[in-house]
Amino acid sequence: MLDLARTTVERVLMRRTSLTVLSLTAALVLTGCGGGGDPLDADTEDTGSETGAGTGDGAATVVIGSANFPENELLAEIYAAALSDAGVEVSTTLNIGSRETYMAGLQDGSIDLIPEYTGGLATYLNPEITATSPEDVLQEAQDNLPAGLQLLEISEAEDKDALVVTRETADELGLTSIADLTDQAGDLVLGGPPEFETRPNGVAGLAEVYGVEFGSFRPLAAGSNLTVQALVNGQVNAANIFTTDPAIEENDLVILEDPESLFAAQNIVPLISSEVVNPAVEDALDAVSAALTTENLTAMMVQVITEGQDPADVARQFVDENLR
Structure with missing residues:
Protein backbone atom coordinates (compact mmCIF):
# COMPACT_ATOMS: atom_id res chain seq x y z
CA MET A 1 0.00 0.00 0.00
CA LEU A 2 2.88 2.37 0.84
CA ASP A 3 4.53 1.64 -2.53
CA LEU A 4 1.27 2.36 -4.37
CA ALA A 5 0.88 5.69 -2.61
CA ARG A 6 4.48 6.59 -3.35
CA THR A 7 3.98 5.72 -7.04
CA THR A 8 0.88 7.92 -7.24
CA VAL A 9 2.64 10.86 -5.60
CA GLU A 10 5.65 10.47 -7.89
CA ARG A 11 3.43 10.50 -10.98
CA VAL A 12 1.69 13.69 -9.82
CA LEU A 13 5.04 15.39 -9.15
CA MET A 14 6.39 14.28 -12.54
CA ARG A 15 3.26 15.54 -14.32
CA ARG A 16 3.49 18.92 -12.59
CA THR A 17 7.19 19.21 -13.35
CA SER A 18 6.62 18.28 -17.01
CA LEU A 19 3.74 20.73 -17.30
CA THR A 20 6.00 23.50 -16.03
CA VAL A 21 8.62 22.66 -18.66
CA LEU A 22 6.00 22.56 -21.42
CA SER A 23 4.58 25.88 -20.24
CA LEU A 24 7.98 27.53 -20.62
CA THR A 25 8.49 25.96 -24.06
CA ALA A 26 5.07 27.03 -25.31
CA ALA A 27 5.53 30.54 -23.97
CA LEU A 28 8.80 30.91 -25.88
CA VAL A 29 7.25 29.59 -29.11
CA LEU A 30 4.23 31.85 -28.88
CA THR A 31 6.35 34.88 -27.99
CA GLY A 32 8.41 34.23 -31.12
CA CYS A 33 5.20 34.23 -33.16
CA GLY A 34 3.95 37.49 -31.70
CA GLY A 35 1.66 35.87 -29.09
CA GLY A 36 1.54 37.07 -25.52
CA GLY A 37 1.13 35.31 -22.20
CA ASP A 38 1.33 31.66 -21.30
CA PRO A 39 -1.62 29.64 -22.59
CA LEU A 40 -0.69 26.68 -20.45
CA ASP A 41 -1.17 28.84 -17.38
CA ALA A 42 -4.04 31.07 -18.41
CA ASP A 43 -6.20 28.68 -20.41
CA THR A 44 -6.00 25.56 -18.29
CA GLU A 45 -9.36 24.55 -16.91
CA ASP A 46 -9.51 21.71 -14.41
CA THR A 47 -12.62 19.59 -14.55
CA GLY A 48 -11.35 16.83 -12.30
CA SER A 49 -8.87 16.18 -9.55
CA GLU A 50 -5.18 15.70 -10.30
CA THR A 51 -5.26 12.02 -9.43
CA GLY A 52 -8.92 11.26 -9.94
CA ALA A 53 -10.25 7.75 -10.44
CA GLY A 54 -13.06 8.62 -12.80
CA THR A 55 -12.63 5.48 -14.89
CA GLY A 56 -12.94 3.24 -11.88
CA ASP A 57 -9.44 1.79 -12.21
CA GLY A 58 -7.37 4.35 -10.29
CA ALA A 59 -6.20 6.08 -13.47
CA ALA A 60 -4.96 9.66 -13.23
CA THR A 61 -6.75 12.61 -14.78
CA VAL A 62 -6.62 12.65 -18.58
CA VAL A 63 -5.08 15.99 -19.55
CA ILE A 64 -6.42 17.13 -22.93
CA GLY A 65 -4.41 19.63 -24.95
CA SER A 66 -5.15 21.67 -28.04
CA ALA A 67 -3.16 23.45 -30.71
CA ASN A 68 -3.35 27.22 -31.01
CA PHE A 69 -6.31 27.62 -33.38
CA PRO A 70 -10.07 27.67 -32.75
CA GLU A 71 -11.05 24.39 -34.41
CA ASN A 72 -8.55 22.35 -32.43
CA GLU A 73 -9.70 24.00 -29.22
CA LEU A 74 -13.29 23.11 -30.12
CA LEU A 75 -12.35 19.48 -30.75
CA ALA A 76 -10.46 19.31 -27.45
CA GLU A 77 -13.59 20.59 -25.67
CA ILE A 78 -15.66 17.91 -27.44
CA TYR A 79 -13.24 15.23 -26.23
CA ALA A 80 -13.40 16.66 -22.71
CA ALA A 81 -17.21 16.70 -22.64
CA ALA A 82 -17.51 13.16 -24.02
CA LEU A 83 -14.93 11.73 -21.60
CA SER A 84 -16.47 13.54 -18.64
CA ASP A 85 -19.88 12.10 -19.52
CA ALA A 86 -18.27 8.66 -19.57
CA GLY A 87 -17.08 9.13 -15.98
CA VAL A 88 -13.47 9.92 -16.87
CA GLU A 89 -11.70 12.64 -14.87
CA VAL A 90 -10.37 15.26 -17.31
CA SER A 91 -8.65 18.62 -17.40
CA THR A 92 -7.84 20.83 -20.37
CA THR A 93 -4.66 22.65 -21.38
CA LEU A 94 -5.71 24.67 -24.41
CA ASN A 95 -3.96 26.84 -26.98
CA ILE A 96 -0.56 25.25 -26.42
CA GLY A 97 0.97 26.11 -29.77
CA SER A 98 1.95 24.33 -32.96
CA ARG A 99 2.59 20.61 -33.43
CA GLU A 100 6.26 21.12 -32.72
CA THR A 101 5.33 22.25 -29.20
CA TYR A 102 2.48 19.95 -28.20
CA MET A 103 4.20 16.79 -29.42
CA ALA A 104 6.88 17.46 -26.81
CA GLY A 105 4.13 17.68 -24.20
CA LEU A 106 2.65 14.33 -25.25
CA GLN A 107 6.05 12.69 -25.05
CA ASP A 108 7.01 14.07 -21.65
CA GLY A 109 3.59 13.38 -20.12
CA SER A 110 2.48 16.99 -19.63
CA ILE A 111 -0.60 16.25 -21.71
CA ASP A 112 -2.21 12.91 -22.52
CA LEU A 113 -4.50 13.56 -25.46
CA ILE A 114 -4.90 15.97 -28.36
CA PRO A 115 -7.08 16.15 -31.51
CA GLU A 116 -4.81 15.49 -34.48
CA TYR A 117 -4.98 15.53 -38.27
CA THR A 118 -3.63 12.44 -39.99
CA GLY A 119 -1.84 14.12 -42.91
CA GLY A 120 -0.18 16.81 -40.84
CA LEU A 121 0.93 14.31 -38.23
CA ALA A 122 2.22 11.82 -40.80
CA THR A 123 4.23 14.51 -42.58
CA TYR A 124 5.62 15.79 -39.29
CA LEU A 125 6.78 12.29 -38.37
CA ASN A 126 8.10 11.50 -41.85
CA PRO A 127 8.68 14.41 -44.27
CA GLU A 128 9.16 11.91 -47.11
CA ILE A 129 5.57 10.67 -46.93
CA THR A 130 4.08 9.80 -50.32
CA ALA A 131 0.67 8.47 -49.24
CA THR A 132 -2.41 10.60 -49.88
CA SER A 133 -5.49 8.38 -49.23
CA PRO A 134 -7.03 8.43 -45.73
CA GLU A 135 -6.13 4.79 -45.05
CA ASP A 136 -2.55 5.03 -46.28
CA VAL A 137 -1.91 8.32 -44.51
CA LEU A 138 -3.22 6.88 -41.25
CA GLN A 139 -0.94 3.88 -41.65
CA GLU A 140 2.06 6.15 -42.29
CA ALA A 141 1.32 8.07 -39.11
CA GLN A 142 0.87 4.91 -37.04
CA ASP A 143 4.09 3.40 -38.36
CA ASN A 144 6.14 6.39 -37.22
CA LEU A 145 4.54 7.28 -33.88
CA PRO A 146 6.91 7.75 -30.94
CA ALA A 147 6.80 4.97 -28.34
CA GLY A 148 4.01 5.38 -25.82
CA LEU A 149 1.59 7.15 -28.17
CA GLN A 150 -1.23 5.71 -30.22
CA LEU A 151 -4.02 6.76 -32.56
CA LEU A 152 -7.62 5.72 -31.97
CA GLU A 153 -10.38 5.54 -34.59
CA ILE A 154 -10.24 8.26 -37.27
CA SER A 155 -13.23 10.38 -38.13
CA GLU A 156 -14.62 10.94 -41.59
CA ALA A 157 -14.42 14.64 -40.72
CA GLU A 158 -11.55 16.25 -42.55
CA ASP A 159 -10.01 19.69 -42.39
CA LYS A 160 -7.29 20.12 -44.97
CA LEU A 256 -6.95 26.42 -55.46
CA GLU A 257 -7.00 22.82 -56.60
CA ASP A 258 -4.15 20.58 -55.48
CA PRO A 259 -3.73 18.07 -58.34
CA GLU A 260 -0.39 16.76 -57.03
CA SER A 261 -1.81 16.14 -53.54
CA LEU A 262 0.71 18.28 -51.70
CA PHE A 263 -1.83 18.40 -48.88
CA ALA A 264 -2.55 14.80 -47.89
CA ALA A 265 -5.77 13.52 -46.31
CA GLN A 266 -6.38 15.28 -43.00
CA ASN A 267 -8.89 13.17 -41.08
CA ILE A 268 -9.38 14.10 -37.44
CA VAL A 269 -8.10 11.49 -34.99
CA PRO A 270 -7.38 11.33 -31.24
CA LEU A 271 -3.64 11.09 -30.50
CA ILE A 272 -3.27 9.73 -26.99
CA SER A 273 -0.78 8.42 -24.47
CA SER A 274 -1.05 4.65 -24.14
CA GLU A 275 -0.86 5.05 -20.36
CA VAL A 276 -4.36 6.52 -20.13
CA VAL A 277 -6.13 4.31 -22.68
CA ASN A 278 -8.78 2.01 -21.20
CA PRO A 279 -12.21 0.84 -22.44
CA ALA A 280 -14.07 3.89 -21.08
CA VAL A 281 -11.65 6.34 -22.69
CA GLU A 282 -11.48 4.45 -25.98
CA ASP A 283 -15.25 3.98 -26.31
CA ALA A 284 -15.97 7.65 -25.61
CA LEU A 285 -13.43 8.93 -28.13
CA ASP A 286 -14.43 6.40 -30.78
CA ALA A 287 -18.02 7.62 -30.39
CA VAL A 288 -16.87 11.19 -31.01
CA SER A 289 -14.99 10.14 -34.15
CA ALA A 290 -18.06 8.28 -35.43
CA ALA A 291 -20.28 11.33 -34.90
CA LEU A 292 -17.99 13.96 -36.43
CA THR A 293 -18.42 14.86 -40.08
CA THR A 294 -16.89 17.61 -42.18
CA GLU A 295 -20.34 19.16 -42.47
CA ASN A 296 -21.15 19.31 -38.75
CA LEU A 297 -17.62 20.45 -37.94
CA THR A 298 -17.94 23.30 -40.44
CA ALA A 299 -21.31 24.23 -38.94
CA MET A 300 -19.78 24.32 -35.46
CA MET A 301 -16.98 26.55 -36.73
CA VAL A 302 -19.63 29.03 -37.92
CA GLN A 303 -20.91 29.09 -34.33
CA VAL A 304 -17.43 29.61 -32.92
CA ILE A 305 -15.85 31.99 -35.43
CA THR A 306 -18.74 33.84 -37.07
CA GLU A 307 -21.18 33.95 -34.14
CA GLY A 308 -18.53 34.17 -31.42
CA GLN A 309 -19.92 31.36 -29.26
CA ASP A 310 -17.78 29.77 -26.55
CA PRO A 311 -16.13 26.56 -27.92
CA ALA A 312 -16.98 24.76 -24.67
CA ASP A 313 -20.68 25.56 -25.10
CA VAL A 314 -20.68 24.48 -28.74
CA ALA A 315 -18.88 21.27 -27.76
CA ARG A 316 -21.38 20.51 -25.02
CA GLN A 317 -24.28 20.97 -27.42
CA PHE A 318 -22.65 18.64 -29.96
CA VAL A 319 -22.05 15.91 -27.38
CA ASP A 320 -25.57 16.21 -25.95
CA GLU A 321 -27.14 15.96 -29.41
CA ASN A 322 -24.96 13.24 -30.90
CA LEU A 323 -23.56 11.04 -28.13
CA ARG A 324 -26.50 10.52 -25.78
Whole structure:
Protein backbone atom coordinates (compact mmCIF):
# COMPACT_ATOMS: atom_id res chain seq x y z
CA MET A 1 0.00 0.00 0.00
CA LEU A 2 2.88 2.37 0.84
CA ASP A 3 4.53 1.64 -2.53
CA LEU A 4 1.27 2.36 -4.37
CA ALA A 5 0.88 5.69 -2.61
CA ARG A 6 4.48 6.59 -3.35
CA THR A 7 3.98 5.72 -7.04
CA THR A 8 0.88 7.92 -7.24
CA VAL A 9 2.64 10.86 -5.60
CA GLU A 10 5.65 10.47 -7.89
CA ARG A 11 3.43 10.50 -10.98
CA VAL A 12 1.69 13.69 -9.82
CA LEU A 13 5.04 15.39 -9.15
CA MET A 14 6.39 14.28 -12.54
CA ARG A 15 3.26 15.54 -14.32
CA ARG A 16 3.49 18.92 -12.59
CA THR A 17 7.19 19.21 -13.35
CA SER A 18 6.62 18.28 -17.01
CA LEU A 19 3.74 20.73 -17.30
CA THR A 20 6.00 23.50 -16.03
CA VAL A 21 8.62 22.66 -18.66
CA LEU A 22 6.00 22.56 -21.42
CA SER A 23 4.58 25.88 -20.24
CA LEU A 24 7.98 27.53 -20.62
CA THR A 25 8.49 25.96 -24.06
CA ALA A 26 5.07 27.03 -25.31
CA ALA A 27 5.53 30.54 -23.97
CA LEU A 28 8.80 30.91 -25.88
CA VAL A 29 7.25 29.59 -29.11
CA LEU A 30 4.23 31.85 -28.88
CA THR A 31 6.35 34.88 -27.99
CA GLY A 32 8.41 34.23 -31.12
CA CYS A 33 5.20 34.23 -33.16
CA GLY A 34 3.95 37.49 -31.70
CA GLY A 35 1.66 35.87 -29.09
CA GLY A 36 1.54 37.07 -25.52
CA GLY A 37 1.13 35.31 -22.20
CA ASP A 38 1.33 31.66 -21.30
CA PRO A 39 -1.62 29.64 -22.59
CA LEU A 40 -0.69 26.68 -20.45
CA ASP A 41 -1.17 28.84 -17.38
CA ALA A 42 -4.04 31.07 -18.41
CA ASP A 43 -6.20 28.68 -20.41
CA THR A 44 -6.00 25.56 -18.29
CA GLU A 45 -9.36 24.55 -16.91
CA ASP A 46 -9.51 21.71 -14.41
CA THR A 47 -12.62 19.59 -14.55
CA GLY A 48 -11.35 16.83 -12.30
CA SER A 49 -8.87 16.18 -9.55
CA GLU A 50 -5.18 15.70 -10.30
CA THR A 51 -5.26 12.02 -9.43
CA GLY A 52 -8.92 11.26 -9.94
CA ALA A 53 -10.25 7.75 -10.44
CA GLY A 54 -13.06 8.62 -12.80
CA THR A 55 -12.63 5.48 -14.89
CA GLY A 56 -12.94 3.24 -11.88
CA ASP A 57 -9.44 1.79 -12.21
CA GLY A 58 -7.37 4.35 -10.29
CA ALA A 59 -6.20 6.08 -13.47
CA ALA A 60 -4.96 9.66 -13.23
CA THR A 61 -6.75 12.61 -14.78
CA VAL A 62 -6.62 12.65 -18.58
CA VAL A 63 -5.08 15.99 -19.55
CA ILE A 64 -6.42 17.13 -22.93
CA GLY A 65 -4.41 19.63 -24.95
CA SER A 66 -5.15 21.67 -28.04
CA ALA A 67 -3.16 23.45 -30.71
CA ASN A 68 -3.35 27.22 -31.01
CA PHE A 69 -6.31 27.62 -33.38
CA PRO A 70 -10.07 27.67 -32.75
CA GLU A 71 -11.05 24.39 -34.41
CA ASN A 72 -8.55 22.35 -32.43
CA GLU A 73 -9.70 24.00 -29.22
CA LEU A 74 -13.29 23.11 -30.12
CA LEU A 75 -12.35 19.48 -30.75
CA ALA A 76 -10.46 19.31 -27.45
CA GLU A 77 -13.59 20.59 -25.67
CA ILE A 78 -15.66 17.91 -27.44
CA TYR A 79 -13.24 15.23 -26.23
CA ALA A 80 -13.40 16.66 -22.71
CA ALA A 81 -17.21 16.70 -22.64
CA ALA A 82 -17.51 13.16 -24.02
CA LEU A 83 -14.93 11.73 -21.60
CA SER A 84 -16.47 13.54 -18.64
CA ASP A 85 -19.88 12.10 -19.52
CA ALA A 86 -18.27 8.66 -19.57
CA GLY A 87 -17.08 9.13 -15.98
CA VAL A 88 -13.47 9.92 -16.87
CA GLU A 89 -11.70 12.64 -14.87
CA VAL A 90 -10.37 15.26 -17.31
CA SER A 91 -8.65 18.62 -17.40
CA THR A 92 -7.84 20.83 -20.37
CA THR A 93 -4.66 22.65 -21.38
CA LEU A 94 -5.71 24.67 -24.41
CA ASN A 95 -3.96 26.84 -26.98
CA ILE A 96 -0.56 25.25 -26.42
CA GLY A 97 0.97 26.11 -29.77
CA SER A 98 1.95 24.33 -32.96
CA ARG A 99 2.59 20.61 -33.43
CA GLU A 100 6.26 21.12 -32.72
CA THR A 101 5.33 22.25 -29.20
CA TYR A 102 2.48 19.95 -28.20
CA MET A 103 4.20 16.79 -29.42
CA ALA A 104 6.88 17.46 -26.81
CA GLY A 105 4.13 17.68 -24.20
CA LEU A 106 2.65 14.33 -25.25
CA GLN A 107 6.05 12.69 -25.05
CA ASP A 108 7.01 14.07 -21.65
CA GLY A 109 3.59 13.38 -20.12
CA SER A 110 2.48 16.99 -19.63
CA ILE A 111 -0.60 16.25 -21.71
CA ASP A 112 -2.21 12.91 -22.52
CA LEU A 113 -4.50 13.56 -25.46
CA ILE A 114 -4.90 15.97 -28.36
CA PRO A 115 -7.08 16.15 -31.51
CA GLU A 116 -4.81 15.49 -34.48
CA TYR A 117 -4.98 15.53 -38.27
CA THR A 118 -3.63 12.44 -39.99
CA GLY A 119 -1.84 14.12 -42.91
CA GLY A 120 -0.18 16.81 -40.84
CA LEU A 121 0.93 14.31 -38.23
CA ALA A 122 2.22 11.82 -40.80
CA THR A 123 4.23 14.51 -42.58
CA TYR A 124 5.62 15.79 -39.29
CA LEU A 125 6.78 12.29 -38.37
CA ASN A 126 8.10 11.50 -41.85
CA PRO A 127 8.68 14.41 -44.27
CA GLU A 128 9.16 11.91 -47.11
CA ILE A 129 5.57 10.67 -46.93
CA THR A 130 4.08 9.80 -50.32
CA ALA A 131 0.67 8.47 -49.24
CA THR A 132 -2.41 10.60 -49.88
CA SER A 133 -5.49 8.38 -49.23
CA PRO A 134 -7.03 8.43 -45.73
CA GLU A 135 -6.13 4.79 -45.05
CA ASP A 136 -2.55 5.03 -46.28
CA VAL A 137 -1.91 8.32 -44.51
CA LEU A 138 -3.22 6.88 -41.25
CA GLN A 139 -0.94 3.88 -41.65
CA GLU A 140 2.06 6.15 -42.29
CA ALA A 141 1.32 8.07 -39.11
CA GLN A 142 0.87 4.91 -37.04
CA ASP A 143 4.09 3.40 -38.36
CA ASN A 144 6.14 6.39 -37.22
CA LEU A 145 4.54 7.28 -33.88
CA PRO A 146 6.91 7.75 -30.94
CA ALA A 147 6.80 4.97 -28.34
CA GLY A 148 4.01 5.38 -25.82
CA LEU A 149 1.59 7.15 -28.17
CA GLN A 150 -1.23 5.71 -30.22
CA LEU A 151 -4.02 6.76 -32.56
CA LEU A 152 -7.62 5.72 -31.97
CA GLU A 153 -10.38 5.54 -34.59
CA ILE A 154 -10.24 8.26 -37.27
CA SER A 155 -13.23 10.38 -38.13
CA GLU A 156 -14.62 10.94 -41.59
CA ALA A 157 -14.42 14.64 -40.72
CA GLU A 158 -11.55 16.25 -42.55
CA ASP A 159 -10.01 19.69 -42.39
CA LYS A 160 -7.29 20.12 -44.97
CA ASP A 161 -4.70 22.76 -45.53
CA ALA A 162 -5.50 24.75 -48.64
CA LEU A 163 -4.00 27.55 -50.67
CA VAL A 164 -6.66 30.23 -50.96
CA VAL A 165 -6.95 33.46 -52.99
CA THR A 166 -9.65 36.08 -53.41
CA ARG A 167 -12.11 35.77 -56.27
CA GLU A 168 -10.63 38.94 -57.76
CA THR A 169 -7.10 37.50 -57.72
CA ALA A 170 -8.27 34.20 -59.19
CA ASP A 171 -10.05 35.97 -62.06
CA GLU A 172 -7.28 38.49 -62.70
CA LEU A 173 -4.49 35.89 -62.81
CA GLY A 174 -6.53 33.02 -64.22
CA LEU A 175 -6.01 30.78 -61.20
CA THR A 176 -7.84 27.51 -60.58
CA SER A 177 -4.93 25.33 -59.43
CA ILE A 178 -1.78 25.78 -57.36
CA ALA A 179 0.11 24.88 -60.53
CA ASP A 180 -1.21 28.06 -62.17
CA LEU A 181 0.95 30.11 -59.80
CA THR A 182 4.26 28.82 -61.16
CA ASP A 183 5.06 31.84 -63.33
CA GLN A 184 3.36 34.46 -61.15
CA ALA A 185 4.11 33.64 -57.51
CA GLY A 186 7.40 35.57 -57.52
CA ASP A 187 5.43 38.82 -57.52
CA LEU A 188 3.04 37.70 -54.75
CA VAL A 189 3.03 37.55 -50.94
CA LEU A 190 2.00 34.29 -49.24
CA GLY A 191 0.47 34.34 -45.77
CA GLY A 192 0.11 31.50 -43.30
CA PRO A 193 0.94 30.25 -39.81
CA PRO A 194 4.64 30.66 -38.95
CA GLU A 195 5.31 26.92 -39.13
CA PHE A 196 3.99 26.81 -42.73
CA GLU A 197 7.22 28.49 -43.81
CA THR A 198 9.34 25.53 -42.68
CA ARG A 199 7.08 22.49 -42.91
CA PRO A 200 7.65 20.10 -45.84
CA ASN A 201 4.09 20.55 -47.08
CA GLY A 202 4.38 24.33 -46.78
CA VAL A 203 6.68 26.75 -48.59
CA ALA A 204 9.26 24.06 -49.34
CA GLY A 205 6.61 21.69 -50.66
CA LEU A 206 5.11 24.33 -52.94
CA ALA A 207 8.55 24.85 -54.48
CA GLU A 208 9.42 21.16 -54.75
CA VAL A 209 6.07 19.80 -55.94
CA TYR A 210 4.81 22.71 -58.05
CA GLY A 211 7.84 24.91 -58.66
CA VAL A 212 5.91 27.73 -56.97
CA GLU A 213 8.10 30.23 -55.11
CA PHE A 214 6.43 33.29 -53.64
CA GLY A 215 8.18 36.64 -53.46
CA SER A 216 7.81 36.73 -49.68
CA PHE A 217 6.08 35.01 -46.78
CA ARG A 218 4.10 36.76 -44.06
CA PRO A 219 3.54 34.80 -40.81
CA LEU A 220 -0.04 35.00 -39.51
CA ALA A 221 -1.90 33.31 -36.65
CA ALA A 222 -3.20 29.85 -37.59
CA GLY A 223 -6.96 29.61 -38.02
CA SER A 224 -7.57 33.23 -37.06
CA ASN A 225 -9.58 35.97 -38.73
CA LEU A 226 -6.33 37.88 -39.18
CA THR A 227 -5.35 35.59 -42.05
CA VAL A 228 -8.62 36.15 -43.88
CA GLN A 229 -8.49 39.89 -43.22
CA ALA A 230 -4.94 40.07 -44.56
CA LEU A 231 -6.06 38.26 -47.72
CA VAL A 232 -9.20 40.32 -48.26
CA ASN A 233 -7.37 43.59 -47.57
CA GLY A 234 -4.58 42.75 -50.00
CA GLN A 235 -1.81 42.50 -47.42
CA VAL A 236 -1.16 39.00 -48.76
CA ASN A 237 -2.12 37.63 -52.18
CA ALA A 238 -2.55 33.98 -51.21
CA ALA A 239 -2.95 32.28 -47.84
CA ASN A 240 -2.87 28.91 -46.14
CA ILE A 241 -6.39 28.54 -44.70
CA PHE A 242 -8.11 25.43 -43.35
CA THR A 243 -10.95 24.14 -45.53
CA THR A 244 -13.57 24.15 -42.73
CA ASP A 245 -13.09 27.88 -42.11
CA PRO A 246 -16.51 29.50 -42.71
CA ALA A 247 -14.76 32.68 -43.87
CA ILE A 248 -13.97 30.99 -47.20
CA GLU A 249 -17.63 30.91 -48.22
CA GLU A 250 -18.55 34.13 -46.45
CA ASN A 251 -15.91 36.08 -48.39
CA ASP A 252 -16.29 34.21 -51.69
CA LEU A 253 -12.66 33.04 -51.49
CA VAL A 254 -11.29 30.49 -53.93
CA ILE A 255 -9.57 27.28 -52.86
CA LEU A 256 -6.95 26.42 -55.46
CA GLU A 257 -7.00 22.82 -56.60
CA ASP A 258 -4.15 20.58 -55.48
CA PRO A 259 -3.73 18.07 -58.34
CA GLU A 260 -0.39 16.76 -57.03
CA SER A 261 -1.81 16.14 -53.54
CA LEU A 262 0.71 18.28 -51.70
CA PHE A 263 -1.83 18.40 -48.88
CA ALA A 264 -2.55 14.80 -47.89
CA ALA A 265 -5.77 13.52 -46.31
CA GLN A 266 -6.38 15.28 -43.00
CA ASN A 267 -8.89 13.17 -41.08
CA ILE A 268 -9.38 14.10 -37.44
CA VAL A 269 -8.10 11.49 -34.99
CA PRO A 270 -7.38 11.33 -31.24
CA LEU A 271 -3.64 11.09 -30.50
CA ILE A 272 -3.27 9.73 -26.99
CA SER A 273 -0.78 8.42 -24.47
CA SER A 274 -1.05 4.65 -24.14
CA GLU A 275 -0.86 5.05 -20.36
CA VAL A 276 -4.36 6.52 -20.13
CA VAL A 277 -6.13 4.31 -22.68
CA ASN A 278 -8.78 2.01 -21.20
CA PRO A 279 -12.21 0.84 -22.44
CA ALA A 280 -14.07 3.89 -21.08
CA VAL A 281 -11.65 6.34 -22.69
CA GLU A 282 -11.48 4.45 -25.98
CA ASP A 283 -15.25 3.98 -26.31
CA ALA A 284 -15.97 7.65 -25.61
CA LEU A 285 -13.43 8.93 -28.13
CA ASP A 286 -14.43 6.40 -30.78
CA ALA A 287 -18.02 7.62 -30.39
CA VAL A 288 -16.87 11.19 -31.01
CA SER A 289 -14.99 10.14 -34.15
CA ALA A 290 -18.06 8.28 -35.43
CA ALA A 291 -20.28 11.33 -34.90
CA LEU A 292 -17.99 13.96 -36.43
CA THR A 293 -18.42 14.86 -40.08
CA THR A 294 -16.89 17.61 -42.18
CA GLU A 295 -20.34 19.16 -42.47
CA ASN A 296 -21.15 19.31 -38.75
CA LEU A 297 -17.62 20.45 -37.94
CA THR A 298 -17.94 23.30 -40.44
CA ALA A 299 -21.31 24.23 -38.94
CA MET A 300 -19.78 24.32 -35.46
CA MET A 301 -16.98 26.55 -36.73
CA VAL A 302 -19.63 29.03 -37.92
CA GLN A 303 -20.91 29.09 -34.33
CA VAL A 304 -17.43 29.61 -32.92
CA ILE A 305 -15.85 31.99 -35.43
CA THR A 306 -18.74 33.84 -37.07
CA GLU A 307 -21.18 33.95 -34.14
CA GLY A 308 -18.53 34.17 -31.42
CA GLN A 309 -19.92 31.36 -29.26
CA ASP A 310 -17.78 29.77 -26.55
CA PRO A 311 -16.13 26.56 -27.92
CA ALA A 312 -16.98 24.76 -24.67
CA ASP A 313 -20.68 25.56 -25.10
CA VAL A 314 -20.68 24.48 -28.74
CA ALA A 315 -18.88 21.27 -27.76
CA ARG A 316 -21.38 20.51 -25.02
CA GLN A 317 -24.28 20.97 -27.42
CA PHE A 318 -22.65 18.64 -29.96
CA VAL A 319 -22.05 15.91 -27.38
CA ASP A 320 -25.57 16.21 -25.95
CA GLU A 321 -27.14 15.96 -29.41
CA ASN A 322 -24.96 13.24 -30.90
CA LEU A 323 -23.56 11.04 -28.13
CA ARG A 324 -26.50 10.52 -25.78
